[in-house]
Amino acid sequence: MLTFNVNIIKTVNIIGSGIGGLATAIRLAVKGYSVTIFEKNSYPGGKLSELVLGKYRFDKGPSLLTLPQLIDELTHLSGSKNKFKYQQLNTITHYFFEDGTQLKAKKDIHEFAKEINLKLNEPESTVIKHIEKSSFYYNIIADIFLKQSISKPKNFLNKRTLKGILNIPKLALFSTMHQQNSSAFKNPKTVQLFNRYATYNGSNPYKAPALLNVIPHLELNLGAYLPENGMHQITTHLVDLAKELGVQIKYNETVEEITIEKNRATGLISNTNKYESDLTISDVDINFLYKKLLPQKYTPIKTLAQEKSSSAYVFYWGIKKEFNELGVHNVLFSNNYAEEFSCLFETDEPYFDPTIYINITSKKCRNDAPIGSENWFVMVNVPHNKFQKEIKYADELRKNVISKINRILNTHIEQYIEEEAILDPFGIELQTASFGGSLYGNSSNNKFSAFLRHANFSNKIKGLYLVGGSVHPGGGIPLCLLSAKIVSDIIPNNNN
Numbered sequence: 219m220l221t222f223n224v225n226i227i228k229t230v231n232i233i234g235s236g237i238g239g240l241a242t243a244i245r246l247a248v249k250g251y252s253v254t255i256f257e258k259n260s261y262p263g264g265k266l267s268e269l270v271l272g273k274y275r276f277d278k279g280p281s282l283l284t285l286p287q288l289i290d291e292l293t294h295l296s297g298s299k300n301k302f303k304y305q306q307l308n309t310i311t312h313y314f315f316e317d318g319t320q321l322k323a324k325k326d327i328h329e330f331a332k333e334i335n336l337k338l339n340e341p342e343s344t345v346i347k348h349i350e351k352s353s354f355y356y357n358i359i360a361d362i363f364l365k366q367s368i369s370k371p372k373n374f375l376n377k378r379t380l381k382g383i384l385n386i387p388k389l390a391l392f393s394t395m396h397q398q399n400s401s402a403f404k405n406p407k408t409v410q411l412f413n414r415y416a417t418y419n420g421s422n423p424y425k426a427p428a429l430l431n432v433i434p435h436l437e438l439n440l441g442a443y444l445p446e447n448g449m450h451q452i453t454t455h456l457v458d459l460a461k462e463l464g465v466q467i468k469y470n471e472t473v474e475e476i477t478i479e480k481n482r483a484t485g486l487i488s489n490t491n492k493y494e495s496d497l498t499i500s501d502v503d504i505n506f507l508y509k510k511l512l513p514q515k516y517t518p519i520k521t522l523a524q525e526k527s528s529s530a531y532v533f534y535w536g537i538k539k540e541f542n543e544l545g546v547h548n549v550l551f552s553n554n555y556a557e558e559f560s561c562l563f564e565t566d567e568p569y570f571d572p573t574i575y576i577n578i579t580s581k582k583c584r585n586d587a588p589i590g591s592e593n594w595f596v597m598v599n600v601p602h603n604k605f606q607k608e609i610k611y612a613d614e615l616r617k618n619v620i621s622k623i624n625r626i627l628n629t630h631i632e633q634y635i636e637e638e639a640i641l642d643p644f645g646i647e648l649q650t651a652s653f654g655g656s657l658y659g660n661s662s663n664n665k666f667s668a669f670l671r672h673a674n675f676s677n678k679i680k681g682l683y684l685v686g687g688s689v690h691p692g693g694g695i696p697l698c699l700l701s702a703k704i705v706s707d708i709i710p711n712n713n714n
């Protein structure tokens with residue numbers, strides 16, 4: 219009798235075309251699965267999308283790219299000839315303090331240390347030592363916590379991981395980031411500068427573990443990058459790769475339910491149709507995944523109750539003037555950082571003198587603004603919108619932001635604003651379904667947060683996997699891309 223080895227192609231439904239959803243789609247298509255992405259919006263990318271106002275183009279969310287190699291890896295895996303083009307920034311950030319102190323973080327850490335020594339009177343060797351510690355932390359944690367699931371016991375049985383685990387006591391788990399920074403540096407401005415890295419995952423440096431001092435390593439040792447056409451190019455590039463691999467993306471399809479039979483995910487129901495699949499991947503914030511798409515009996519109450527990361531209030535301004543003192547990334551510090559974070563995480567109010575971040579991609583991407591003008595993305599950290607209500611503080615916040623910019627840059631910025639749009643926590647939630655507009659899922663304000671993030675799979679529902687900023691290993695572009703890699707590593711090739 220003749221037997222045929224028929225290879226049945228398994229199907230995967232992915233909910234959400236955020237960076238985590240797109241990267242997972244690419245990886246699973248390469249593994250031989252037939253992949254469909256369901257996206258509620260009419261465009262891809264979730265938080266990583268773009269906005270055009272008159273003659274100005276803006277990246278709507280993320281502005282800083284680190285570890286671009288993770289995107290190159292996807293290009294390489296997919297076998298595409300379509301190259302992802304980006305440049306490394308020579309000057310990473312321009313810092314401004316209220317007393318007139320200004321300094322620039324250069325890509326060369328020795329130049330940066332010299333600048334800190336000159337402006338803030340900190341020994342160069344102290345700065346270098348601090349940045350080296352950051353790199354030491356990264357080398358210990360990357361393999362254990364960032365590149366694999368920490369919910370699979372077998373992952374802890376290899377030599378590298380065991381070696382990393384033996385080094386855990388060196389990670390200063392019992393000091394906060396602020397404690398470690400203030401014992402390293404004598405000038406409070408240097409402490410503030412290094413404390414700011416806690417905001418890279420929406421956390422509070424006065425509560426977050428010193429382990430978060432790993433973040434400067436990514437930016438200062440490995441580099442800050444900008445794609446050739448701005449951050450949105452990450453989304454368009456991943457969409458192109460996915461399409462080349464045959465991934466289908468269905469826009470305007472809001473998933474309303476994940477269908478479950480005998481504790482196995484069997485498909486989904488959207489606003490238009492019912493779709494079966496062998497596997498289901500959620501790139502949706504876990505709060506909405508469990509509260510809206512799954513039966514209540516599966517809800518992980520403790521995980522959902524964890525403190526959320528901060529949110530953001532963003533002004534997109536078309537500015538009809540060029541400011542030579544500004545670069546791509548600019549930070550105008552508040553005078554009292556401790557008070558600012560206490561407002562963000564304890565009293566749940568925006569601070570009256572917020573630290574302001576200004577991103578200007580037109581400094582490098584000339585088509586993003588008309589000649590003689592600049593596209594300003596002006597962002598302040600605000601609490602996530604716990605009660606999910608419309609924002610009341612908008613007018614006051616705008617006034618405070620304008621007056622601080624005018625003070626520090628010695629200008630009258632209002633007269634140069636020719637286009638304006640805003641994005642507040644309410645809008646972030648509406649557009650991307652992240653709870654209360656939190657930017658990075660749960661905060662890392664507690665020493666166990668790295669261990670408490672939701673795993674990349676459901677241990678109660680077979681065939682359901684989770685990616686994106688609200689699950690392991692965390693929020694931000696690099697970690698979302700790593701979450702996709704972890705999920706794809708857990709799922710066997712289609713023909714296995």
Ligand SMILES: Cc1cc2nc3c(=O)[nH]c(=O)nc-3n(C[C@H](O)[C@H](O)[C@H](O)COP(=O)(O)OP(=O)(O)OC[C@H]3O[C@@H](n4cnc5c(N)ncnc54)[C@H](O)[C@@H]3O)c2cc1C
Pocket residue numbers: 233234235236237238239256257258259262263264265266278279280281282283471472473474501502503506530532646649650651652657658685686687688693694695696698
């Ligand atoms: C203002 C701002 C600034 C940021 N700055 C940086 C930065 O500089 N650097 C950095 O690395 N990161 C930054 N981040 C964080 C980064 O953007 C996120 O961590 C990352 O993009 C999240 O990707 P994700 O895969 O979790 O998906 P998301 O971007 O959260 O997208 C989820 C997608 O799922 C879709 N969806 C949700 N529910 C459904 C449903 N029921 N049916 C169908 N589709 C659904 C949504 O429409 C959305 O498209 C920033 C974020 C914001 C908002």
